[in-house]
Amino acid sequence: MDMVSAIGSTIIDQMKSIPYGLGYFGKMIESSAAFVSRGKAARKILIMQLLFTFIEALPITSILAVVLGSSIFLMGYPFLLSLGKSSLIYSLLVTIMSRELGPILIAFVVTARSATAIATEIGGMVTSHEIEAYISVGVDPIDHLGAPRFLGVTGSMFFLTLYFSFCGLLAPAVIIQFIHPVPFAEYFSGLFEEFTIRTIIVSLVKSIFFGMIIATVSTYYGFAVERASTEVPVAGIQAVGKSILFIVLVDAFITVLSYVF
Amino acid sequence: MQSLFRLDNVSFSSRGVQIVENASLSVQKGTVTAFLGKSGSGKSTLLKLTAGLLQPTFGTVYYGEQNIHTLSRMETEIFRKKCAFMFQDSALWANQNIFQNLSLPLMIHFPEMNAEERFQRIQNVCAVVGFGKDLFLRPADLSTGEQKLAGFARALICEPEILFLDECTESLDRKSRETMCQILDSFLKKGNTIVYVSHESGFISRYPGTIYIVESGKVQIKEIKKNTEADA
Numbered sequence: 001m002d003m004v005s006a007i008g009s010t011i012i013d014q015m016k017s018i019p020y021g022l023g024y025f026g027k028m029i030e031s032s033a034a035f036v037s038r039g040k041a042a043r044k045i046l047i048m049q050l051l052f053t054f055i056e057a058l059p060i061t062s063i064l065a066v067v068l069g070s071s072i073f074l075m076g077y078p079f080l081l082s083l084g085k086s087s088l089i090y091s092l093l094v095t096i097m098s099r100e101l102g103p104i105l106i107a108f109v110v111t112a113r114s115a116t117a118i119a120t121e122i123g124g125m126v127t128s129h130e131i132e133a134y135i136s137v138g139v140d141p142i143d144h145l146g147a148p149r150f151l152g153v154t155g156s157m158f159f160l161t162l163y164f165s166f167c168g169l170l171a172p173a174v175i176i177q178f179i180h181p182v183p184f185a186e187y188f189s190g191l192f193e194e195f196t197i198r199t200i201i202v203s204l205v206k207s208i209f210f211g212m213i214i215a216t217v218s219t220y221y222g223f224a225v226e227r228a229s230t231e232v233p234v235a236g237i238q239a240v241g242k243s244i245l246f247i248v249l250v251d252a253f254i255t256v257l258s259y260v261f
Numbered sequence: 262m263q264s265l266f267r268l269d270n271v272s273f274s275s276r277g278v279q280i281v282e283n284a285s286l287s288v289q290k291g292t293v294t295a296f297l298g299k300s301g302s303g304k305s306t307l308l309k310l311t312a313g314l315l316q317p318t319f320g321t322v323y324y325g326e327q328n329i330h331t332l333s334r335m336e337t338e339i340f341r342k343k344c345a346f347m348f349q350d351s352a353l354w355a356n357q358n359i360f361q362n363l364s365l366p367l368m369i370h371f372p373e374m375n376a377e378e379r380f381q382r383i384q385n386v387c388a389v390v391g392f393g394k395d396l397f398l399r400p401a402d403l404s405t406g407e408q409k410l411a412g413f414a415r416a417l418i419c420e421p422e423i424l425f426l427d428e429c430t431e432s433l434d435r436k437s438r439e440t441m442c443q444i445l446d447s448f449l450k451k452g453n454t455i456v457y458v459s460h461e462s463g464f465i466s467r468y469p470g471t472i473y474i475v476e477s478g479k480v481q482i483k484e485i486k487k488n489t490e491a492d493a
Contacts, residue, residue, distance in 0.1 A: 130353075
């Protein structure tokens with residue numbers, strides 16, 4: 001009975017935190033929208049966030065895209081060729097790289113790199129009273145620390161997803177020439193036939209939502225640290241766990257929507 | 262006399278631990294108010310509650326007649342320009358150098374000020390408080406005492422009317438302490454307000470004013486003492 005009541009109270013606590021979380025998300029959107037006009041003092045934070053989340057993630061994104069794109073083609077092409085459906089490889093490649101796996105894989109990379117970094121950095125600032133120092137000089141910490149990270153992570157997710165698709169679709173064209181040579185013209189015409197506006201929209205919508213989730217969740221858990229430095233790594237773990245949970249749920253929702261409509 | 266700040270049955274707890282309990286007090290304009298008590302009695306929390314840095318769990322903190330936590334964005338900006346808080350641990354922004362630490366409040370409250378004017382103002386304030394180190398060092402490159410001076414410079418940079426000081430003389434050498442006291446003397450002569458927490462008897466006897474003794478988060482005694490040095 002104790003266990004049942006413990007589960008019940010956990011669920012009630014989680015339910016209670018939903019309106020607060022949504023309010024925080026709303027505040028983040030409002031602060032980010034106002035960032036252009038009143039974010040002069042925090043532009044450096046935005047630039048540093050783009051540098052860390054986008055530029056520094058390019059090498060790992062390139063490797064993942066090239067390896068994954070080439071592997072899909074090299075494993076799928078002979079199999080589909082044996083079934084007489086070799087043209088399906090382009091549909092498979094576009095669906096996996098741009099529409100389904102690409103955005104979620106990049107979201108996991110960004111979560112692993114940036115969500116922990118953001119949550120622990122902000123959490124550390126709470127315990128060292130730096131957040132109180134911001135408030136004391138009249139700076140809203142969400143405007144100054146949250147908004148540039150929100151814009152930086154969301155922008156990075158958007159561009160990394162584009163970059164992943166670009167590399168993941170183009171690189172196999174070169175690599176397969178050494179194993180299963182396919183004429184470039186055939187490869188690109190097959191690819192463009194499958195690459196629709198809907199694919200691009202779904203891919204980019206996912207990337208934007210994932211970016212917003214990662215930034216909101218990680219800053220939320222960073223600011224939620226109260227006093228002890230032992231809370232900081234816990235905030236990092238929670239930021240990663242909750243980001244992944246929300247990313248998977250939103251991914252499923254957008255995917256279902258995209259196939260229904 | 263109208264209170265500048267008024268705490269009305271304010272309580273504050275964190276993770277189930279009661280830190281301040283039913284505190285009611287007031288701070289008058291142009292006076293000195295001290296929160297004294299043992300370590301861990303809740304003085305710093307009370308100071309932060311008075312300054313509006315922490316939101317009470319129960320009760321209300323008033324700035325003038327208004328709830329400090331329901332001020333509009335514009336009112337908050339004006340209020341924050343008028344007050345400054347010096348933290349016990351300095352709370353300098355670790356990922357910014359001292360110049361940037363002092364520059365941010367100016368960028369917020371004096372947006373019309375250009376970079377050269379900001380630099381000039383920062384240099385002047387650092388000279389006044391006796392901070393002689395390179396402005397482009399980060400807080401981690403400074404000693405605790407130097408961090409304290411940089412924190413004091415940050416508190417003075419916007420020429421506030423109200424100063425909240427949390428153990429401001431801790432870790433400072435005698436000369437720096439005396440410089441700080443001279444700055445505070447002239448600050449008070451202008452009719453400004455100081456609210457502080459301190460354990461140092463020399464500082465307390467120099468700035469007695471209204472004293473609140475804090476014990477286990479409860480405001481126990483209120484005494485009004487006159488500055489004997491000033492009287493003499």
